[in-house]
Amino acid sequence: MSQPPKQSADHPVPTSTDVARLAGVSRATVSYVLNNTSAVRISEPTRRRVREAAEELGYVPHAAARSLRAGHSRMVLLPTSHVPVGPLYSRFLNEVQWALRALDYTVVQYGSLGLGADEAARAWAELRPVAVLSLGEIALSAHGVQVLKRSGAKAVITLGPQRVEGAHALVMDQRAIGSAAARHLLERGRRAIGVVVPAEPGLELFSRPRLAGVRRTVTTAGEASGARVEPLTMAYDEESAARLAAGWGALGLDAVYAYNDEYAQLLMRALQDAGVDVPGECAVVGADDLLLGKLLRPRLSTVHIELPTGREIAELVDRVVRDPDGEVERHDLMAAHTVPRESS
Amino acid sequence: MSQPPKQSADHPVPTSTDVARLAGVSRATVSYVLNNTSAVRISEPTRRRVREAAEELGYVPHAAARSLRAGHSRMVLLPTSHVPVGPLYSRFLNEVQWALRALDYTVVQYGSLGLGADEAARAWAELRPVAVLSLGEIALSAHGVQVLKRSGAKAVITLGPQRVEGAHALVMDQRAIGSAAARHLLERGRRAIGVVVPAEPGLELFSRPRLAGVRRTVTTAGEASGARVEPLTMAYDEESAARLAAGWGALGLDAVYAYNDEYAQLLMRALQDAGVDVPGECAVVGADDLLLGKLLRPRLSTVHIELPTGREIAELVDRVVRDPDGEVERHDLMAAHTVPRESS
DNA sequence: TTGAAAGCGGTACCAT
DNA sequence: ATGGTACCGCTTTCAA
Numbered sequence: 001m002s003q004p005p006k007q008s009a010d011h012p013v014p015t016s017t018d019v020a021r022l023a024g025v026s027r028a029t030v031s032y033v034l035n036n037t038s039a040v041r042i043s044e045p046t047r048r049r050v051r052e053a054a055e056e057l058g059y060v061p062h063a064a065a066r067s068l069r070a071g072h073s074r075m076v077l078l079p080t081s082h083v084p085v086g087p088l089y090s091r092f093l094n095e096v097q098w099a100l101r102a103l104d105y106t107v108v109q110y111g112s113l114g115l116g117a118d119e120a121a122r123a124w125a126e127l128r129p130v131a132v133l134s135l136g137e138i139a140l141s142a143h144g145v146q147v148l149k150r151s152g153a154k155a156v157i158t159l160g161p162q163r164v165e166g167a168h169a170l171v172m173d174q175r176a177i178g179s180a181a182a183r184h185l186l187e188r189g190r191r192a193i194g195v196v197v198p199a200e201p202g203l204e205l206f207s208r209p210r211l212a213g214v215r216r217t218v219t220t221a222g223e224a225s226g227a228r229v230e231p232l233t234m235a236y237d238e239e240s241a242a243r244l245a246a247g248w249g250a251l252g253l254d255a256v257y258a259y260n261d262e263y264a265q266l267l268m269r270a271l272q273d274a275g276v277d278v279p280g281e282c283a284v285v286g287a288d289d290l291l292l293g294k295l296l297r298p299r300l301s302t303v304h305i306e307l308p309t310g311r312e313i314a315e316l317v318d319r320v321v322r323d324p325d326g327e328v329e330r331h332d333l334m335a336a337h338t339v340p341r342e343s344s
Numbered sequence: 345m346s347q348p349p350k351q352s353a354d355h356p357v358p359t360s361t362d363v364a365r366l367a368g369v370s371r372a373t374v375s376y377v378l379n380n381t382s383a384v385r386i387s388e389p390t391r392r393r394v395r396e397a398a399e400e401l402g403y404v405p406h407a408a409a410r411s412l413r414a415g416h417s418r419m420v421l422l423p424t425s426h427v428p429v430g431p432l433y434s435r436f437l438n439e440v441q442w443a444l445r446a447l448d449y450t451v452v453q454y455g456s457l458g459l460g461a462d463e464a465a466r467a468w469a470e471l472r473p474v475a476v477l478s479l480g481e482i483a484l485s486a487h488g489v490q491v492l493k494r495s496g497a498k499a500v501i502t503l504g505p506q507r508v509e510g511a512h513a514l515v516m517d518q519r520a521i522g523s524a525a526a527r528h529l530l531e532r533g534r535r536a537i538g539v540v541v542p543a544e545p546g547l548e549l550f551s552r553p554r555l556a557g558v559r560r561t562v563t564t565a566g567e568a569s570g571a572r573v574e575p576l577t578m579a580y581d582e583e584s585a586a587r588l589a590a591g592w593g594a595l596g597l598d599a600v601y602a603y604n605d606e607y608a609q610l611l612m613r614a615l616q617d618a619g620v621d622v623p624g625e626c627a628v629v630g631a632d633d634l635l636l637g638k639l640l641r642p643r644l645s646t647v648h649i650e651l652p653t654g655r656e657i658a659e660l661v662d663r664v665v666r667d668p669d670g671e672v673e674r675h676d677l678m679a680a681h682t683v684p685r686e687s688s
Numbered sequence: 689t690t691g692a693a694a695g696c697g698g699t700a701c702c703a704t
Numbered sequence: 705a706t707g708g709t710a711c712c713g714c715t716t717t718c719a720a
Contacts (some may be wrong), residue, residue: 063470064408065697109453126407409713
């Protein structure tokens with residue numbers, strides 16, 4: 001009693017051995033009963049005794065020990081970044097979780113903040129997940145994929161702007177978004193298109209392809225028209241937006257595609273405060289089709305993104321897990337279409 | 345070759361035994377080298393051979409096996425719900441992750457969608473985390489806490505509106521937010537205060553105390569003034585807001601506290617569209633002090649919430665893990681103060 | 689300086 | 705219908 005805190009030496013976590021002892025049976029029997037092993041017949045009285053013993057001790061099986069023995073787990077790793085990823089993706093991510101749970105997978109989000117691609121992959125591999133579903137915000141190198149596969153991952157799936165060697169890729173080509181916005185603006189007769197590129201680090205994976213999409217469309221369709229594209233770096237705060245708006249006249253732009261609806265809202269407000277008429281002098285288009293766009297005045301034109309459903313993703317994961325050596329299917333999804341409202 | 349897919353029988357995951365064999369040493373030596381065990385001296389040539397063998401095989405240690413042997417892990421479980429929890433909490437949550445990683449904890453977000461309080465606790469317990477940090481959106485019962493502690497969790501910490509028996513509680517009393525809003529509105533001379541209660545399930549844990557806070561302040565301070573409180577259920581979509589705004593006249597309210605800035609934005613827009621003058625006929629106050637509030641016209645008054653920093657939380661976790669039997673400290677944090685702008 | 693072996697908590701084969 | 709036991713991958717005494 002006078003000794004320092006005995007740690008939890010007095011708090012022994014109950015194991016199946018404890019349950020067996022209390023029930024007066026072997027560990028094997030405990031295992032059979034608690035797992036309802038059908039290949040083996042256990043008498044009803046015994047079952048009851050085991051169950052009661054487990055209950056009384058508050059026994060909870062040790063997942064690590066179990067999967068160590070089994071040689072595999074049903075853990076799907078969902079790496080998360082520190083990037084504020086916006087409401088659209090948050091909802092999508094939750095959908096995926098739901099759907100995976102429904103297929104009896106254990107979903108674990110593992111934050112690998114501040115780790116490089118290869119360190120991160122190694123950290124994930126230590127957990128021996130059966131599948132890794134990278135949402136694309138996360139760096140994943142060809143080498144990383146190899147490490148994961150060697151560590152037993154049946155499925156390594158990237159869901160993002162770019163393919164990764166060796167992984168199943170659900171390519172969500174963010175360029176489609178920029179393209180849709182640009183096409184819309186060109187149709188409206190705009191010729192000098194600004195593109196807001198968020199200053200926030202981590203968003204480049206999204207913003208760069210979106211910008212590239214605008215460029216592609218403008219150079220392709222707009223060649224004869226002499227249209228041009230102007231990248232505009234802007235942080236998600238008022239000063240940055242105000243600064244950009246203050247120098248607006250000098251830019252000579254008649255339209256801007258503002259990355260997403262939130263950045264669009266910020267910039268549109270700054271433009272209005274600076275006396276720039278929207279859409280008269282400058283059209284504004286956002287993306288993601290958030291509710292807030294409809295609440296703004298003028299109502300914000302936006303690019304609606306058609307994400308795959310959580311169930312589709314979950315089923316793909318399941319399919320690949322079951323047949324890892326199947327064809328590495330390449331999916332191109334992410335339909336994007338413009339929702340014209342009043343700001344353009 | 346004619347047999348069905350041999351699973352990954354041809355893809356044996358390398359173990360420390362494989363490394364040992366390739367390096368021509370024992371498993372023990374491999375462990376010593378790769379963990380830099382200081383209590384033991386291994387010759388430089390041997391170290392090199394081991395390292396090279398590990399590298400060549402792409403060996404990655406098995407976290408589960410390791411912590412099984414060690415008898416403990418450094419996993420902090422962060423249960424996540426399906427509730428769209430808003431930008432403020434997302435940022436906070438990421439901060440906590442950062443800070444915990446910095447203290448060398450492995451942060452795992454585990455979604456227990458669709459599970460009851462006790463089932464969830466059991467599922468968490470199977471992972472044998474050293475700590476569970478429940479963000480309060482999640483149900484956690486007294487029994488659940490007991491299960492977790494019995495399973496070896498040193499720290500079970502709830503961070504939310506209500507205490508849970510047996511757990512360390514960082515009570516973030518959401519009522520303070522409602523109180524701040526009410527006090528502000530009363531000071532401005534408003535007497536009939538509507539309180540928006542989100543229809544979305546899962547938000548009750550936040551919305552109910554916020555409403556209670558308004559009630560408390562109004563009945564206390566406003567007794568003599570004959571002020572009243574009117575709860576208003578509203579979903580986060582335009583129709584619901586429009587419906588509410590359409591019947592506004594009949595409600596006879598001169599102020600509304602709208603749960604948070606996003607709901608406030610939605611309602612304020614609906615009110616304006618319905619011809620209700622803000623703040624003339626009706627004052628509007630939000631909460632969370634989001635950027636969007638400054639962008640609205642009129643600028644949205646809001647309640648700013650002072651959350652603890654991620655580092656504070658992480659250090660608390662660490663402290664409790666080190667000394668689980670220490671005093672169960674009770675913290676009351678969450679300072680809330682009004683940021684008056686133009687809408688009230 | 690290195691190796692043999694025990695053991696962490698389960699599961700499943702093979703006896704009994 | 706049950707029990708004995710080997711083994712999953714790794715760490716850590718204890719000996720050599």
